[in-house]
Amino acid sequence: xxxxxxxxxxxxxxxxxxxxxxxxxxxxxxxxxxxxxxxxxxxxxxxxxxxxxxxxxxxxxxxxxxxxxxxxxxxxxxxxxxxxxxxxxxxxxxxxxxxxxxxxxxxxxxxxxxxxxxxxxxxxxxxxxxxxxxxxxxxxxxxxxxxxxxxxxxxxxxxxxxxxxxxxxxxxxxxxxxxxxxxxxxxxxxxxxxxxxxxxxxxxxxxxxxxxxxxxxxxxxxxxxxxxxxxxxxxxxxxxxxxxxxxxxxxxxxxxxxxxxxxxxxxxxxxxxxxxxxxxxxxxxxxxxxxxxxxxxxxxxxxxxxxxxxxxxx
Numbered sequence: 001x002x003x004x005x006x007x008x009x010x011x012x013x014x015x016x017x018x019x020x021x022x023x024x025x026x027x028x029x030x031x032x033x034x035x036x037x038x039x040x041x042x043x044x045x046x047x048x049x050x051x052x053x054x055x056x057x058x059x060x061x062x063x064x065x066x067x068x069x070x071x072x073x074x075x076x077x078x079x080x081x082x083x084x085x086x087x088x089x090x091x092x093x094x095x096x097x098x099x100x101x102x103x104x105x106x107x108x109x110x111x112x113x114x115x116x117x118x119x120x121x122x123x124x125x126x127x128x129x130x131x132x133x134x135x136x137x138x139x140x141x142x143x144x145x146x147x148x149x150x151x152x153x154x155x156x157x158x159x160x161x162x163x164x165x166x167x168x169x170x171x172x173x174x175x176x177x178x179x180x181x182x183x184x185x186x187x188x189x190x191x192x193x194x195x196x197x198x199x200x201x202x203x204x205x206x207x208x209x210x211x212x213x214x215x216x217x218x219x220x221x222x223x224x225x226x227x228x229x230x231x232x233x234x235x236x237x238x239x240x241x242x243x244x245x246x247x248x249x250x251x252x253x254x255x256x257x258x259x260x261x262x263x264x265x266x267x268x269x270x271x272x273x274x275x276x277x278x279x280x281x282x283x284x285x286x287x288x289x290x291x292x293x294x295x296x297x298x299x300x301x302x303x304x305x306x307x308x309x310x311x312x313x314x
Contacts, residue, residue: 008047010038014059022065022072029074031060037076037086039093051093056080061107067114075120077106083122083132085140097140102126107154112181113161121183123153129185129195131202145195145202149187154216157231158183159194160223184231186215192233192243194253210255213237217267221274229253232277234265240279240289242297258289258297276300 010016014033021028021042028040028047037053037060058079066073072088083106085097104125112119118134129145159182181197182205192208192215213236221230231243231253240258245251263282270277277289277297288301 008040008042010040011049012036012038017060018062020063020065023068029063029065031063031076033059035060035078037063037074039074053086053093053095055084055095056082058105061105062109064109064111064120066111066118069114070118075109075111077109077122079105081106081124083109083120085120096138099130099132099140099142101130101142101144102128104152107152108156110156110158110183112158115161116179116181121156121158123156123185125152127152127187129153129156143202148185148193148195149189149191151188153185153187154214155186155218156183157218157220159220159229162223184218184220186218186233188214190215190235192218192231206253208233208243208253208255210241211235211237211239216265219268219270221270222272224274230274232258232268232270234268234279234281236264238263238265240265240268240277242277259299
C-alpha cells in the first residue's frame with residue numbers, strides 16, 4: 001500500500017509547479033508562480049528551509065538537480081525566457097550561469113546522464129530546444145535546435161547513457177567517448193520527437209505520432225540491461241502512452257495506450273527500475289502503474305492529498 005507519509009509546507013506565495021528530490025533524497029527543490037525556488041532539507045519526516053533563490057522575473061516552471069559528482073547544482077526555467085544554474089558552496093546558494101537565448105517561456109529543463117558529462121537540455125515555447133554543455137571554469141557552450149516543435153516545446157527527457165541490452169557496469173574511457181547522446185521532446189504540435197547528436201549537431205531521429213492534443217510531458221525510462229527502450233508520454237488528450245522499441249529487431253517505437261483519463265495529464269515519471277510509472281493529472285491525483293511480465297500495465301495505487309490507496313483519509 002502506498003500512502004502520503006509527509007507533507008511539506010513550502011510557504012510559497014503562489015501555485016507550485018514542480019518539486020524535485022535530489023539524488024540522495026535528502027533535499028527538496030520547489031518552484032512557484034511567486035518567482036522563487038526554495039531548497040529544503042528533508043529528514044525524519046520534517047523539513048527545514050535552507051534557501052530561497054530569487055532572480056526569475058516570472059513563474060518558475062521546473063527545477064532539475066544535477067548528479068552529485070558535479071557538486072550541488074540546480075537548474076531552473078521560467079516564463080521570463082531564462083534558464084538559471086545555481087550552485088551551493090559552503091552552505092550558500094548563488095546563481096552561477098544565466099542562459100537568455102530563448103524568445104519565449106522556457107518550460108522544461110533536464111540534465112543529461114552523468115556519464116555524458118555536464119549537459120542540460122531546455123525546451124521553450126518559442127519552439128526551440130537548447131543544449132548547454134559545460135566547458136570548464138564556469139564556461140558553457142550552447143547549441144540550439146530552432147523550430148523543433150511548431151507552437152512550442154513543453155517537455156524534454158534524456159535517454160539513458162547505457163544502451164539497451166548492455167551490461168550495467170562502469171564504462172571505460174573509450175566507451176564513454178562512443179556514447180550516443182539522445183533525448184526526447186514533446187510539443188504543442190501533438191508530436192514526440194527523438195533527437196540524436198551526430199558530428200556535433202543535433203538531428204531529428206524519429207517522430208512519434210499518436211496524441212491528438214498538446215503533449216505535456218515525456219519521460220525516457222531508465223535502462224536496466226533489457227534490449228528495449230521505453231518512453232512514456234502524456235497529453236491534454238487525457239491519454240498516457242507507452243512507446244517501446246525492441247533493439248534486437250531494430251523496430252520503430254510502437255505506441256500502447258496505458259490509460260485514457262477524464263482530464264488533462266500533466267506529468268509522468270519512472271521508477272528507478274523502469275517498471276513503475278507515476279502519473280499526475282488534472283484530477284489532483286497521482287496514480288502508480290506497474291508493468292507485468294506479460295507486458296500488461298496494472299494500476300496499483302491512487303494517491304490523493306492525505307489519502308492512502310484505498311481512499312481513506314489519514
